[in-house]
Amino acid sequence: MDNDAAVEPARLKRETLLCALLLGVLGDLLLRAGPIGPGLVVWIGMAGTGTTWLAWRTGATRWRPVVAWSTVALLAAALMVVRHNGFIQFLLCLLLPLAVSQIIMLGWGARLGRSLPLDHLYAMVSVPFRALFGAVPLLAGATRGRAPALRRLAGVGRGLALAIPLIWVFTGLLSSADAGFNRVADRAFDVFTITELSSHLIVALLIAWAVSGWLAVVVDHGQDNRFRRIPLPSIGRDETLIxxxxxxxxxxxxxxxxxxxxxxxxEAIQRISGLTMAEYARRGFFELVTIAGLTLGLLLFAGAVSTSQRLYRGLALVLVGLVLVMLVSATQRFVLYIDEFGLSLDRLTVLAILLWLAFTLLLFSATVLRGRLYWFASGSTLAGVVMVLVFALMNPAGWVASVNLERTIDQQQSLDTDYLLALGADAVPVVLERLDALPEAERCQLSAELLWRWPPIVEDNSDWRVWNWAEVRARHAVREEQRRLRVMARGCLVGR
Structure with missing residues (x-):
C-alpha cells in the first residue's frame, strides 16, 4: 500500500513530462511560422486540454479554474487572429502569462475569492522562474524508483547515437551505387537535413522544458507563496496619521x-491656471492616472503594515474620494485633449486604464476598507481581464481612425495620414468608408498608400498558422475598391 502511494506521484510526474514533450513538438510545428495566428490558438487549446487532464488526474476539484483560465488564454489568442494592430496584440499577449499565474496560484490553495494581492504578485513573478527551473524537481520526482526504465532509455539513446552515423554513411554508399535510390535519398535529405532536424529538436525541447515547469504546479501540491513569509515592518498611529x-x-x-x-x-481654466485650453489639456492627464495607481499601491501597503486600522480606514476612504475626483479631472482633460490634438491608441489605452483604476478604487473601498481583502485582488484581476478582452473586441484602432477622420471632415482639422495607416489593417475599412468626404490632398495620399500597402493584385498565400482575419479583410476591401482608389490616387503614385 505504501509502495503504491509512493509510485503514483512519480507516475503522474512522468505523464506530465510526456505531456510537456508532446506540447513541445506541437509548439515547434504550430509556432515555427510565427508566434501569432491560428497556430497559437490550436497550441493553447492543446495546452489547456493537457493541463486540465493533469489537474483532473490529481483527483482535486481545481481542474475547474484550470478550464476557466485556459479559456481566457484561448480567447486572447483568438482575438490576436482577429486584430492586426501590434499594440493590441501585445495587450492580449499579457493575458497569457496572467492565465498561467492564476493556475500557479492553485498550488497553494489561492484562487478567485481566496487570494491576496501578494498571491497575484508572487504568481506573476513565478511564471518566468518556473519556465526556467520548474522542470528540475519534476524530472527528479519522475525518475525516482525507475532505475530499469532509465537504463532502457539510456540504451535507446546509445543505440540511436550509434545508428545515425552508420545510416548516414551507408546511405551515401547506396546512393552512389544506384541512381534511383540516390533520387529518393536526395528528396528525403532535402526534407530532413541535419541542420533542420537539429533546429526542430532544439525548439521542441526548449518549449517542452518551459511548459513542463508550468505543468509541474498542477501535480505538485506542496507549493508555497514565499512572499507571505517576508516580514513586513509595522507603523503606529502617529506614522499612519502623518x-x-x-x-x-x-x-x-x-x-x-x-x-x-x-x-x-x-473661462475659469484660463483665468485660474493661466493656460490655454490646449496647454491645459496637454498637461496632467497621464500624471493624474499615475498618481491614482501609486496611491492605490500605497494604500494597500499601508493597510498591511499599519497597526491602527481604524485610523487607516478613515484616511484611506478620504484619499480614495479625492483620487476619484482627480480621475474625473483627468477624464475632462482627456476630452479636451482629443478635441485639440485628436485621438491616438496610447491615449485610448490610458483612458481604459483610468476606468480600470476608478473601478479598482471603488472595489478597494467596498472590500479592503471593510475587511474583505480576498475579494479585492480577485475582483481587480477579473476587471483587468475583462477590460483587455473588451478593449480588443471593440476594435480600438478602428475607433481611433474614425474619431480622427471625423475631426478632419467636420472640423477641418489636420489629419496625420502616416499615423492613420500605422494603425494597421483594423483601420482600413473605416478609412475606405470615409475616404470620399476627406479633402483632396488627404484623399489622394490615403488612396495611394492603401493601394501600395494592400496591393489588390497580391493573393493571400500566407501560412495558415499566421493567418490574420483583419489583414485578409483589409486586402479584400482594397481589392473591391481598387478602381475608385486608382482614380483618387492620380498624381500621388509617384515613387510607388
Whole structure:
C-alpha cells in the first residue's frame, strides 16, 4: 500500500513530462511560422486540454479554474487572429502569462475569492522562474524508483547515437551505387537535413522544458507563496496619521482647484491656471492616472503594515474620494485633449486604464476598507481581464481612425495620414468608408498608400498558422475598391 502511494506521484510526474514533450513538438510545428495566428490558438487549446487532464488526474476539484483560465488564454489568442494592430496584440499577449499565474496560484490553495494581492504578485513573478527551473524537481520526482526504465532509455539513446552515423554513411554508399535510390535519398535529405532536424529538436525541447515547469504546479501540491513569509515592518498611529494625513491635505488642495476647473468652464481654466485650453489639456492627464495607481499601491501597503486600522480606514476612504475626483479631472482633460490634438491608441489605452483604476478604487473601498481583502485582488484581476478582452473586441484602432477622420471632415482639422495607416489593417475599412468626404490632398495620399500597402493584385498565400482575419479583410476591401482608389490616387503614385 505504501509502495503504491509512493509510485503514483512519480507516475503522474512522468505523464506530465510526456505531456510537456508532446506540447513541445506541437509548439515547434504550430509556432515555427510565427508566434501569432491560428497556430497559437490550436497550441493553447492543446495546452489547456493537457493541463486540465493533469489537474483532473490529481483527483482535486481545481481542474475547474484550470478550464476557466485556459479559456481566457484561448480567447486572447483568438482575438490576436482577429486584430492586426501590434499594440493590441501585445495587450492580449499579457493575458497569457496572467492565465498561467492564476493556475500557479492553485498550488497553494489561492484562487478567485481566496487570494491576496501578494498571491497575484508572487504568481506573476513565478511564471518566468518556473519556465526556467520548474522542470528540475519534476524530472527528479519522475525518475525516482525507475532505475530499469532509465537504463532502457539510456540504451535507446546509445543505440540511436550509434545508428545515425552508420545510416548516414551507408546511405551515401547506396546512393552512389544506384541512381534511383540516390533520387529518393536526395528528396528525403532535402526534407530532413541535419541542420533542420537539429533546429526542430532544439525548439521542441526548449518549449517542452518551459511548459513542463508550468505543468509541474498542477501535480505538485506542496507549493508555497514565499512572499507571505517576508516580514513586513509595522507603523503606529502617529506614522499612519502623518503619512496619509499629509497626502490627504495635499490632494485636498489640488481637488479644490480642480473643482473650479470642472464647474467653471473654459473661462475659469484660463483665468485660474493661466493656460490655454490646449496647454491645459496637454498637461496632467497621464500624471493624474499615475498618481491614482501609486496611491492605490500605497494604500494597500499601508493597510498591511499599519497597526491602527481604524485610523487607516478613515484616511484611506478620504484619499480614495479625492483620487476619484482627480480621475474625473483627468477624464475632462482627456476630452479636451482629443478635441485639440485628436485621438491616438496610447491615449485610448490610458483612458481604459483610468476606468480600470476608478473601478479598482471603488472595489478597494467596498472590500479592503471593510475587511474583505480576498475579494479585492480577485475582483481587480477579473476587471483587468475583462477590460483587455473588451478593449480588443471593440476594435480600438478602428475607433481611433474614425474619431480622427471625423475631426478632419467636420472640423477641418489636420489629419496625420502616416499615423492613420500605422494603425494597421483594423483601420482600413473605416478609412475606405470615409475616404470620399476627406479633402483632396488627404484623399489622394490615403488612396495611394492603401493601394501600395494592400496591393489588390497580391493573393493571400500566407501560412495558415499566421493567418490574420483583419489583414485578409483589409486586402479584400482594397481589392473591391481598387478602381475608385486608382482614380483618387492620380498624381500621388509617384515613387510607388
Amino acid at each position: 503619512v496619509l494625513g499629509s497626502l490627504a491635505l495635499l490632494f485636498g488642495g489640488f481637488v479644490v482647484l480642480q473643482l473650479g476647473y470642472l464647474f467653471g468652464g473654459q
